[in-house]
Amino acid sequence: MESTEIIANGVAAATSDITLWSMFWQAAFVVKLVMLGLVAASVWCWGIIID
Incomplete structure (x- = not known):
């Protein structure tokens, strides 16, 4: 793997959708239930x- 491919893969991983x-x-079903x-x-x- 060339360095440009490694950098491109790293950028793609860094810009992945990481929102709540x-x-x-x-998440797994159990984790969703807990949340x-x-x-x-x-x-x-x-x-x-408040009451």
């Missing part, structure tokens, strides 16, 4: 705090 939304959709549970618990706690 994309990481959520790439949704944490969001639900957070909303519930803030509801108690």
Whole structure:
């Protein structure tokens, strides 16, 4: 592999889609369930705090 190919591959890997939304959709099913549970618990706690 030539150095230009290595650099091109590194740039392509560095510019990949790394957003919270994309990481959520790439996660395993169990991880998605845990994340949704944490969001639900957070909303519930803030509801108690505001009340």
